[in-house]
Amino acid sequence: MTAPALSVVIPVYNEEAGLPALFARLYPALDALRLPYEIIFVNDGSRDRSAAVLKDQFLARPDVTRVVLFNANYGQHTAIIAGFERVRGERIVTLDADLQNPPEEIAHLLAQMDAGHDYVGGVRRKREDAWWRRIASRAMNRVRERITRIKMTDQGCMLRAYSRDIVDAVAASREVSTYIPALAYTFAHAPTEVEVAHEERAAGESKYSLYQLIRLNFDLVTGFSLVPLQLFSIFGMFVAAMSLLVYAIVVARRVVAGDFVGGFYALWDRDVLQFFLIGVVLFGVGLVGEYVGRIYQQVRDRPRYTVRAVLERPTDEAGDQDANILQHEGHEERRIAR
Ligand code: UDP
Ligand code: MG
Secondary structure, eight states: OOOOOOEEEEEEEOOTTTTTHHHHHHHHHHTTTTEEEEEEEEEEOOSSTTHHHHHHHHOTTTTTTTEEEEEOOHHHHHHHHHTTTTSSSEEEEEETTTTSSGGGGGGHHHEEEEEESSEEEEEEEEOOSHHHHHHHHHHHHHHHHHHOOOOSSSSSOOOEEEHHHHHHHHHOOOOOOOOOHHHHHHHOOSSSEEEOOOOOOSSSSOOOHHHHHHHHHHHHHHOOOOOHHHHHHHHHHHHHHHHHHHHHHHHHHHHHSOOOTTTTTOOHHHHHHHHHHHHHHHHHHHHHHHHHHHHHHHHHTOOSOEEEEEEESSSSTTTTOTTTTTEOSOOOOOOOOO
């Protein structure tokens, strides 16, 4: 295998139904580019037959196919990192396995890289997602753009191209929970975006629940900005100042009237105030917990994932002995690079 010009990284989790359709479009699309490429599938601990399907595909196209098999489910972004740590190409494209990102669009991303960009984000032309996800992601975009320096029109689109420098930097980052397109963006010097088509899932269903989407957005905001923490302290100071003011008014009115003034209690609802303050406190505790939790995860310094097996051909031999298929078995642990 000559050093590939293009590495395509695809996370796979319970996609057995959709994989054949993906192969049928992905390989011809990449062959049509007429450049040496490799595809790295990372099986993220699928509980269905995805691993077996990937193994068959590896045996069918061992020249361009590599498969990393996780021993458990570590999440889409960890799977992509595992691919990033192994890429051999100068340019890297990430893609979802469910055909929501048409592989034919890769050529457009590469054209932008030819034009000198080192980061090309895809923007879905017409989203084929549930309406609540469209609205939620638009709102999140607005918040993120205000409080971080990351400009990303479509954070949900994983069809993106990166230069090798960026991918190496992402792979070397020791973040535990991260959102790759945003992290990569911080390393880019000439980012750009292109519109890409978007299709409905070919088969299976979305692996993201509402809870996971909320988690992802928390990661995105707390991972790249301290503004939530700072906003909270500002809000806390504001509340404290206001309560001082209210206290001053209460005391002043008591002094002036000699006692309570009728009607004053109509405005003063201690229960509501208590609820409000308890809400503020809980919000603050939760927010602090968000950061403390990240520190906790970081200091544990666990391996981000463990690999069960890697299916690939060795690089050094001139790859003509097709029987010579490398398969590392057993436990391979990747510590986060220091
Ligand atoms: N995925 C993964 N691990 C997970 C969840 C998802 O590797 O824990 C993969 C999944 O197989 C797909 C991609 O990540 O290739 C995007 O997932 P999905 O299509 O479910 O997300 P959505 O398009 O609904 O945002
Ligand atoms: Mg999808």
